[in-house]
Amino acid sequence: MKDVFITDMAAISSIGNSLEEMLPPLYRGDTAVDNITRFSTEKLEYHKGACISGLDSNDDDNRISELTKRLMAHIKSPPERTYLVWTGIKGDVEFIESRAEGKAKTDLYLAGHYRKLVAKTLGIEDSGMEINAACASSTMGLALAAQLISSGSHSSVLVCGADIVSRFSFTGFSALRGLSATVCRPFDKERDGLVLGDGAAALLLTDEETTKKEGYKPQARLSGWGIANDANHITGPARDARGLIKAIRSAMDQAGLSASDVEAFCAHGTGTVFNDAMELTAVESIFGSRKFPLFSIKGAIGHTLGAAGAIESALSIKAMKKKEVPPTTGFINHEERTEGRVSSRPQNFPGKNILTTNSGFGGCNAALIFENL
Template sequence: MSHQVAVVAMAAHTALGNLDTTWQELCAGKSAIAPLPRFDTTNYLTNLAALLPQSSDVSPSHSITLLEHLATDLGVVPSNTILFGATTKWGIDQLERAGRQLPYDANALYSATLIEQMRRLWPSKGAGQVFAAACASSTLALARASATIAAGRTSSVLVCGVDMCSEFVFSGFSALQGLAPEACRPFCQQRRGLTLGEGAAALLLMDAERACAEGRPTLATIAGWGVAADAHHITAPARDGCGLQLACRKALAKAACDVSDIDAIHAHGTGTVYNDAMEITAFHHLFPESLPPIFGVKGAIGHTLGAAGAIETALSIQCLRNNSLPPTVGVESPMTEAANAITRQTTPFTGTTILKTNSGFGGINAALLFKKSEVAHVR
């Protein structure tokens, strides 16, 4: 027997603010991408990023402070909850400070300390694990959490994705020629690269029956999930999107859905030439008749790396709860291959099912399928 997976609580912090503020600003077409004062960008391709409000400098405990804000917003979790952390480079900002002989927080130096901090903020006797799968990290963690609940191995999992914008990461993307000189333009004909961002999100997943018994709200259900690698290149995606297609097909099969059931796609949409082309190619293979509405949020909050999947999951659920899709900020002239599908303004949405995709270095691809909750609260 497969157990239904319910999202019962969520919190997020991005460069636009907390989850509610991020949603409102996103629907208003706002972008938080701006010149960053955190470190000297003279030798890099750009000076732009999307930083958290009032975080021009990373204090010794800034990463932990971000988690503390999430914990305050999310509230208490059950004591037997399994903890899944997801990140690309948790602690790299503190390692930078240590290397420069600046004050740093030893409690946020390495990936393993993410679970330690989660356990401090959300006391739990459940197991803990950190997922580090590049920019699909938290999407993969959500997929694993969903599979664990569906199989009946646990009834409660907390997934927390977090990443900061550090000079180490910034310099790496600059060296790869991956940063756009201006704010990124996902799915735009003039796209020239990505813009880095930072942020975090936490989502509490539960067995729907347990959530009902405990009187917890079901914000949405995760009906399907899929993960696949294209084994193409260490940084570049396979041009035909074969890995992403497979991940999406797995998610559809898990949910017992057909492509005709998908009402919208929340795409990875980095704004790089090859990622966006790969995604649209994959979507055309999946939806040969016509593409559903497609949107992305990185033109507003930047690419939050390992946190992207968790943040974007929370925003996908906001779409279902608010019956609207946000604009894809930064698009001027949509790619001709998807010109009629890319959202350019806040759009009324009556659909019930959203497909979420994320891809990362190493050829990793992950997909989640969200369904609108029929009831907001069940007792």
């Protein structure tokens, strides 16, 4: 099997218009969570979101398209025959919202629309697919891309995704009572819900031959991945974390790592009571009482849905380079299982490898392990 290298990456979120711009506020513990002005929340119980300032729809296109175009400006031209995997999960919401308000003037965007936009913007051949696995979409996109490269099916794969704070999603999570009325506090004892955020990310995966041929400087190796379903509930996580445990173990086995080898863990950490409890259960099951850095970035940039895994992967790779994981913004109060793991301050680690996971509706779980080079 071939090695899989991450050779280019880009991200945009509410705390920065590029990956480099995101790092200083993220490591300071800043948050972009603020009152939403994009649509009225007056009659709802929740009002907070992490929106990108100045991200507007216009006569030509919608917010997700605009975000995608901004993202592509940060990606160097990939090889002509690069396979594209789009992982945004709600590309149709702006169409649905406009239609309901009697303003729809564009064609319906089917799943392939944004992949074609990426191909056109980058000037490469349109070949590829979309993956929708709820909030684990881009994580699974990266996992599939890794397999396509390691098996020799493709030599380069660009995984990208973008999702936004939409009225559609906001009212939905509000109806499910999954939102926080204040701030997002992942793993905090007093956590009370998630906050949605705008975000987009893209990662280019290449095999060794392409990496050398194109003169890329590889930033990390994607050395293991796992995907598993809870088979428990369609919206709630399994209390015993069975799916996440299976996904993490599968990724560790593939990477050849034991529980004592994993140095840091970028968790899904949505800030909901049940998700974070499930993740802590998985940590205890796999790592026992071992203390090592565990963090979530969602207190800083919100939950970016399908794009979350790609953004977190890119930031995890940056964390390996810095040998320091960012703080868990919003975290204040420990419970027993977070002691010595979660911190409101940056934490040092050796920087050789990092685990990142995401979970979502439908019982989806995915885990990735990156190794530093």
